[in-house]
Amino acid sequence: MRIGINCGHTVSGTVGSGAVGILNESNETRAVGYSLMEKLKARGNTVVDCTDDRSSTVSENLRKICEKANAQPLDMFLSIHFNSGGGKGAEACTYGGRDVAGAGRMLNSLKSLGFTDRGIKDRSGLYVIRHTVAPACLLEVCFVDTQYDAGLYQKLGAEKIAEALCEALSGESPEESEELTMTQYDELKEMIDNLSENVNRLSDSLNKLSNPMIYNYIDDNMPEWARPTIQKLVDKGFLKGENEELGLNDEMLRMFVVNDRAGMYGE
Ligand SMILES: [Zn+2]
Structure with a gap:
């Protein structure tokens, strides 16, 4: 000093x-x-x-x-x-x-x-x-x-x-700082971990809101429950995407699947 x-x-x-x-x-x-x-x-x-x-x-x-x-x-x-x-x-x-x-x-x-x-x-x-x-x-x-x-x-x-x-x-050192005890450190770390998990979840939700998932191909990205129906519609020529891209969102997938199960697209 x-x-x-x-x-x-x-x-x-x-x-x-x-x-x-x-x-x-x-x-x-x-x-x-x-x-x-x-x-x-x-x-x-x-x-x-x-x-x-x-x-x-x-x-x-x-x-x-x-x-x-x-x-x-x-x-x-x-x-x-x-x-x-x-x-x-x-x-x-x-x-x-x-x-x-x-x-x-x-x-x-x-x-x-x-x-x-x-x-x-x-x-x-x-x-x-x-x-x-x-x-x-x-x-x-x-x-x-x-x-x-x-x-x-x-x-x-x-x-x-x-x-x-x-x-x-x-005893008046200006650099004097209180060290955290191990328990305080653990508590603080847990708090920060929980907070960052919440932040990640929130940003996921926001991301989904502003960027709804679009399914352009019948691939792993498309939910499994929707794939047979969409495949059938493409095979039968009912569904043709623009520039080979289907451009389907979740709502459309659900609608096609319900109609398919209702027998609207035949066997
Ligand atoms: Zn004096």
């Missing part, structure tokens, strides 16, 4: 460098982000670093992040952040609140490490969500200013978090 990773804001201490509480957002997004990039590369993914360290304004920073992400085709874009404001747990922000770019799987991974799962939020208006081409997720790992979150994060360490995120994103 081709994955774009953005380590949140600019570096610590510069314009727009993110939240600072017990943890420093700018430092921790880099600790988690660069560890995640290494782990994703080790698993054979192509990783594009979409981090912008220095910009003179927040809008310049956001614009540069998206430019880096959109410079090549990506399967997904992930922007790593840490939350502030005294809440608890991890949340993922996506366009329309959809579970894209591994959002749901990453939240599950963080939950299994002990963080509260705050869910996937509809944050369609976020700059990096709206202006990136690839399916995008902005992940808030946890709160920098909540004792429980900061304590748990420090206990686990950035690498452990990166490992969990890598695991979550690796």
